[in-house]
Amino acid sequence: MVEALKIGLLGLGTVGTATAEILQSPERRNPVLNDITIAKVGVSNLEKPRQVQFPEGVLTTDLEGIVNDPNIDVIIELIGGLEPARSLILQAIAKGKHIVTANKAVISRYGEEIYHAAEQAGVYVFIEAAVGGGIPVIRPLQQALSVNRIQSILGIINGTTNFILTKMGAEGSDFAEVLTEAQELGYAEADPSADVDGYDAADKITILATLAFEEQVNLEDVSCEGIRQVSAVDIKYAKQLGFEIKLLAIAQRDETGLQVRVHPTLVPKDHPLASIDGVNNAILVEGDPLGQVMFYGPGAGGGATASAVVSDLMNIAAMVKTTASVNPLMKIPQHPAGQLVPIQELVTRFYARIICVDRPGVIGNLGTCFGKHNVSLESIVQIDFNHGIAEVVVVTHNVKEENFRKALAEIPQLEAIDQIQIPSVLRVLRENL
Amino acid sequence: MVEALKIGLLGLGTVGTATAEILQSPERRNPVLNDITIAKVGVSNLEKPRQVQFPEGVLTTDLEGIVNDPNIDVIIELIGGLEPARSLILQAIAKGKHIVTANKAVISRYGEEIYHAAEQAGVYVFIEAAVGGGIPVIRPLQQALSVNRIQSILGIINGTTNFILTKMGAEGSDFAEVLTEAQELGYAEADPSADVDGYDAADKITILATLAFEEQVNLEDVSCEGIRQVSAVDIKYAKQLGFEIKLLAIAQRDETGLQVRVHPTLVPKDHPLASIDGVNNAILVEGDPLGQVMFYGPGAGGGATASAVVSDLMNIAAMVKTTASVNPLMKIPQHPAGQLVPIQELVTRFYARIICVDRPGVIGNLGTCFGKHNVSLESIVQIDFNHGIAEVVVVTHNVKEENFRKALAEIPQLEAIDQIQIPSVLRVLRENL
Known part of the structure; x- marks a missing residue:
């Protein structure tokens, strides 16, 4: 019989509590969960009443102690925020522990540093819970x-x-x-x-x-x-x-x-x-x-997010038992930083709501102004009219963002259009998506 | 450098062709695919024009030869149908080869036999493509x-x-x-x-x-x-x-x-x-x-189904490189056969369309008959009326299928109802789902 995988759980809020509940009731779940035990749970307050109970000595406020505990195989980081989460993750990796985290803020900012450290240490960093809650994505x-x-x-x-x-x-x-x-x-x-x-x-x-x-x-x-x-x-x-x-x-x-x-x-x-x-x-x-x-x-919620956390943990448990080295499909690939295309270069459709004094030629003037900047319109509709003020909604075909913005900037200068406001400019899903 | 994983592909129809196309153009795909080569492709007709080209000697009509070829590590079974698919899969497993198949008919009928053989041989059977085409499920x-x-x-x-x-x-x-x-x-x-x-x-x-x-x-x-x-x-x-x-x-x-x-x-x-x-x-x-x-x-189509086939293959490639034994999360669990609850015991809602001679009291009579059999109705609506014939649609609350069927059987015997027909009886998604 293989020894049980020992977990250090950092944080016992909604997700941490739901995670502990799953691990404490493995019946009718995947049998791989039978070989996982919670060794330590790091919290900020020992006195707070809890929905889940642990044996004496499991709860502790010493989070550094958990990530440095040689008996612990996997750290589940659920404290959120940037620090001390990032430092605790990096310390745990340096000690050869695998990581499961739901911390999207840390991963989106320090993912590269964390993946690199994991690669060096030969450990897994699993992040299913960081995006989409319980949805496997x-x-x-x-x-x-x-x-x-x-x-x-x-x-x-x-x-x-x-x-x-x-x-x-x-x-x-x-x-x-x-x-x-x-x-x-x-x-x-x-x-x-x-x-x-x-x-x-x-x-x-x-x-x-x-x-x-x-x-x-x-x-x-x-x-x-x-x-x-x-x-x-x-x-x-x-x-x-x-x-x-x-x-x-x-x-x-x-x-x-x-x-x-x-x-x-x-x-x-x-x-x-x-x-x-x-x-x-x-x-x-x-x-x-x-x-x-x-x-x-469900993109959030304790139970749904805990489902993702525990599935990551279970994958680590299954692999630790069977693998000789890190499975390349289970690690986050590292790539050089890329240059994103700036938003001005975006080609998309737009919606704009324009308010101005209603007079003959308003729609024609607007249409001409867009046309001048190569903005092809799908529709231009006067939706509402009150006390001499017109509300016009424009929807474009695909257009370069830069061109659309130039046309918008020119509209207030149009001679035939008075008291103009453009309260809303929104993008529309582009045509070929 | 690890030696490339050698594939024997059985069948070169729509899915087989799309599978070969992915494997022949690994750029911008997962790098694990670089270590996979198609060693043999089994077809029924060597003369047929093909969209994909293979080196001399790869195409063969000898399917038994492929599953027994000691150089081949994985068999991708895409010929469909029950036989010879089942026998070829079992032979390949006996020779220690992993299996990827899109064959839902074989797996739904012989899954137990095939999973058991795979367990004995210590090989994987992957079936992502058998359900939902390219959808990972x-x-x-x-x-x-x-x-x-x-x-x-x-x-x-x-x-x-x-x-x-x-x-x-x-x-x-x-x-x-x-x-x-x-x-x-x-x-x-x-x-x-x-x-x-x-x-x-x-x-x-x-x-x-x-x-x-x-x-x-x-x-x-x-x-x-x-x-x-x-x-x-x-x-x-x-x-x-x-x-x-x-x-x-x-x-x-x-x-x-x-x-x-x-x-x-x-x-x-x-x-x-x-x-x-x-x-x-x-x-x-x-x-x-x-x-x-x-x-x-997309639940079908060559490209979508091939995406699932190749993802299975890639998982095998990644595990073969890194695992010492079969990952328990990657094998199909075997369980004793269970006894399903028979359909008469089903609790669900129903929709029925009833046609009969229109006369006062029809709806009351129908309602009373359902009530007698403990069928609680959500609605009973006379939808249409033509030449003295009424069309009545009934929707129930949750009810035991057996009770609903008994009520339906009694309706033609109701004295007040003439020339009755019940052209449609359909189930409605039950209330607590």
């Missing part, structure tokens, strides 16, 4: 999908913003109102910036893009816009035009190179991502010769 | 999802029938008409029975259920109904009631045991499977603590 990207030439990854990978956008659309409510509601329900943090400004999604698409394309993507090169500027009226008009507005994280390779970005996007209603509602996540991967596959499920 | 079920207690698998796993049902719904056309169209487009075979009678879906759900639950499911115990009896008018009425009709393959465990079945099913429009259209497949897995995850993509 990291391992399929590393394994099954990697026989394809990946063309794009499109993800709804932040549940908070998807909940907010879904609710705004269903109720016609505005952003601020729904955010308050989401905070009350526990779907959004007191400081919502990481979610609503797109930073969480940017962390995750950086991780996915680095796995799927052969270059190390730098988080700071990822273009990132959140959903604060999306209004209920934009969602309404988008629906009338046949679109849903989603916060998409996009990594896409074409002849111009690799582009990675996060922004609210108008998605055609018949697109598989258009019907992903509420706190759910979905990741759509397109490759050659595979075509499009999509992974859908 | 077998490996997630074996690995990531297996830390959960799986409660149900619901799949749209036959593209032909999904195409037919989607088209019937969009155009209001009847089954026979759309089938002819599907045959002309190459989406349905000249003999369409395996698809339209549900046998292909039954093969696949047998494989998935055996992986997800700890019992060997016997194909002959799987209850199977196809889509021949689904009419355009049922699809129309279902839509009016808020449902889409899909051919679902269902494996579901509850307190009564495990039930595995294939039948057309009314799916509520807001259910993730309701919007899966055309030839696409989707598999929805529900487990504890994970919740629901769904895998979606």
